[in-house]
Structure formats: C-alpha cells, structure tokens
Amino acid sequence: MYYIEKAKLSELFSKIAENRSLYLPVKKNGQTNFAHWEEGTEYCDDLKTVKSAKDHFFPQTESLMHFKTEGKKIQINQDKIPDEKTVLFGVRGCDAKSFKILDSVFMSEPQDAFYTARRENSVVITTACSSPDEACFCGVFGVDPADPKADSDVVTWFAGDKLYWEAVSEKGEALTEEIKDVLSSSDEKEVEEEKARISEITKLLPLNNMSLSAFGGDKTDALFNAPQWDKLSEACLGCGSCTFVCPTCQCYDVRDYNGANGIQRYRCWDSCMFSDFTMMAHGTNRPTQKQRFRQRFMHKLVYFPANNNGEFSCVGCGRCVARCPISMNIAKVIKSFGGDK
Ligand code: SF4
Numbered sequence: 001m002y003y004i005e006k007a008k009l010s011e012l013f014s015k016i017a018e019n020r021s022l023y024l025p026v027k028k029n030g031q032t033n034f035a036h037w038e039e040g041t042e043y044c045d046d047l048k049t050v051k052s053a054k055d056h057f058f059p060q061t062e063s064l065m066h067f068k069t070e071g072k073k074i075q076i077n078q079d080k081i082p083d084e085k086t087v088l089f090g091v092r093g094c095d096a097k098s099f100k101i102l103d104s105v106f107m108s109e110p111q112d113a114f115y116t117a118r119r120e121n122s123v124v125i126t127t128a129c130s131s132p133d134e135a136c137f138c139g140v141f142g143v144d145p146a147d148p149k150a151d152s153d154v155v156t157w158f159a160g161d162k163l164y165w166e167a168v169s170e171k172g173e174a175l176t177e178e179i180k181d182v183l184s185s186s187d188e189k190e191v192e193e194e195k196a197r198i199s200e201i202t203k204l205l206p207l208n209n210m211s212l213s214a215f216g217g218d219k220t221d222a223l224f225n226a227p228q229w230d231k232l233s234e235a236c237l238g239c240g241s242c243t244f245v246c247p248t249c250q251c252y253d254v255r256d257y258n259g260a261n262g263i264q265r266y267r268c269w270d271s272c273m274f275s276d277f278t279m280m281a282h283g284t285n286r287p288t289q290k291q292r293f294r295q296r297f298m299h300k301l302v303y304f305p306a307n308n309n310g311e312f313s314c315v316g317c318g319r320c321v322a323r324c325p326i327s328m329n330i331a332k333v334i335k336s337f338g339g340d341k
C-alpha cells in the first residue's frame with residue numbers, strides 16, 4: 001500500500017496525466033460531475049456526482065458514422081474507434097460495479113466496438129465512500145463502500161491528511177509502476193480505521209437493509225400483474241430523469257442527421273420511461289405510463305437477473321432517490337413488494 005499527502009494531490013494528478021487523460025469529479029455551476037483534469041482543475045471530493053461516470057464509456061451522444069450521397073452512389077465513413085488512454089479517479093464502489101453491468105450488455109457478442117475500446121483503454125480508480133448519505137443503499141446489491149476492490153484497478157482511501165493507494169489489478173499495478181515516484185510506502189493501519197468508520201455509517205443508512213427476496217430472474221409471473229404497479233406508477237411524469245442519472249440504464253436510440261456536410265449517424269441515450277420509446281410503425285408496445293414504469297423496474301429486478309446469472313441491474317447509488325421530482329424510486333418499489341426488513 002502507498003500514500004500521498006492530500007496537500008500534494010495535484011502532483012499525483014499531474015503525474016497520471018503525463019501519459020493518460022485523467023477524469024475526476026469537478027464542481028461546476030453548483031453541480032459535481034466527472035470532467036477532464038488539467039493543471040489548475042480543482043478536484044471535488046463529493047463523489048456522488050449528479051450524472052454517473054457511465055458517460056465516460058457510454059456517452060450521452062456520440063457519432064457512429066457519416067454518409068455522403070452523390071446520385072446513386074453512397075460513401076460510408078465509419079467514425080474512428082476511440083483510442084485515448086484514460087484514467088477515471090474518484091469512482092464510488094457502486095459506480096464501479098455499474099461498469100460490470102454495462103459490460104455484460106455492451107461487451108457480450110456482438111461487442112459494441114466504441115464502448116469496448118473505451119473500457120479496455122481505461123484504468124478505474126475507486127475511492128472509498130467516506131460520506132455515504134441516507135439515499136444510498138449499495139449494500140443491498142453487494143457493494144462494500146468501505147473497500148470497493150471488487151470492480152477496481154486501484155482502490156484509494158482518504159484518511160487523516162493522506163490519500164492511500166492500493167493496486168488491485170494488472171492495469172492498476174502498471175499505472176502504479178508509472179507514477180510511484182510521487183507515492184510513499186505505507187502500512188494499512190489508518191485505512192483499516194477508515195474502513196471500520198465507513199462500515200459503522202453504512203449500518204445506520206435507512207435503505208441499506210432492504211431485502212430483495214421478492215425479486216430475481218424467476219419472478220416474472222409473480223410480479224408482472226401485481227396490483228402494486230397501479231399505485232406506484234400513478235404519479236410518474238415520464239420525465240426520464242431517473243434513467244438519465246442511473247449508472248446502469250443503457251437504452252439508446254440511433255438516428256440520422258442530414259446536415260450540410262452529409263448525413264451523420266449518431267446514438268444518444270433514450271429512456272424506457274418516454275412515451276415514444278421504441279416507437280414502431282404500428283405505434284408503441286407500451287402505451288401507458290404504468291406499463292413503461294413497470295418495464296423499468298422489472299428489467300432491473302427480474303429480466304436482467306434472468307439473463308445475467310442472477311445479477312440485478314441496480315447498484316443502489318441513490319441517484320434516482322435524490323432526483324425524481326415526485327419522490328418515486330426503486331427503493332419504494334422494493335419496499336412495496338415486502339423488501340422493508
Ligand atoms: S435504479 Fe436508482 S439506485 Fe439503482 S442504480 Fe439506477 S439510479 Fe442508482
């Protein structure tokens with residue numbers, strides 16, 4: 001294990017940025033989000049970014065290819081597959097787990113070349129969540145915010161006046177080797193105390209003890225026509241905010257834009273909460289907001305585990321709890337099916 005004084009964080013960032021592009025939480029206009037680091041950029045220790053870090057691998061909008069037509073001829077230009085070497089610093093354990101969930105969507109056959117290239121070229125540095133808040137429930141989905149090794153390349157802890165650093169994958173070891181001039185060796189004493197402190201906080205979080213026993217891949221018949229969906233979905237505005245802040249939501253649309261320089265094919269996030277989602281010539285398969293609402297939660301808690309060895313497609317990050325304008329969220333869904341232990 002290594003450490004660096006907090007006061008010298010910019011030396012660490014500068015060293016990482018010598019060979020790779022560094023992205024970390026930055027506060028701008030009152031909101032914290034992941035942003036590119038350059039000399040002078042101020043790191044923000046509020047790890048609960050408004051948007052999750054999924055944009056880094058699955059951007060909100062990206063160009064896929066361009067076309068030009070001349071008479072009956074068409075010229076197709078595939079957009080370049082991204083090759084930037086990147087490091088993500090300050091990722092919470094829940095958000096790191098969300099990357100594994102996205103991997104099982106975008107990196108199963110046929111692989112998404114854009115997403116896969118970004119993932120393979122990135123090093124993920126998680127930071128233990130020193131201030132989990134009352135909207136967090138990552139423990140329900142098996143995430144340890146005090147020691148988020150499971151889905152990381154490097155784990156870091158802020159404790160006292162130091163940042164502690166531990167490489168936990170080959171990529172993490174390689175990065176550590178590149179930058180270890182700015183790190184000093186350390187024992188684990190202060191880190192163990194910090195882990196214990198975080199674990200004590202998480203025991204007190206009001207949503208962190210919910211039970212998922214009503215859900216799982218074999219629960220479609222039991223839950224699809226359950227009466228609870230009427231009440232739960234009654235006030236949903238279909239605004240899609242919950243899906244846009246969610247680190248595991250992965251629906252997108254592909255469209256063509258016909259501009260002065262030809263046609264651009266791009267993709268952009270979509271939302272199963274929108275009334276025109278997956279619209280077809282005959283209309284939509286889910287004409288009511290209740291159907292759309294049910295789809296979102298059945299997907300995360302039943303359909304996804306059915307197709308992914310029991311893995312749920314929620315990491316308990318709490319963003320939907322904080323952002324929904326009508327205070328509806330997945331925790332309320334879980335509780336309404338008996339999950340309140
Ligand atoms: S459903 Fe809510 S709590 Fe779960 S991962 Fe998405 S935003 Fe986070």
Ligand code: SF4
Nearest residue numbers: 236237239240242324
């Ligand atoms: S659950 Fe809330 S955030 Fe999600 S679409 Fe409905 S109103 Fe919007």
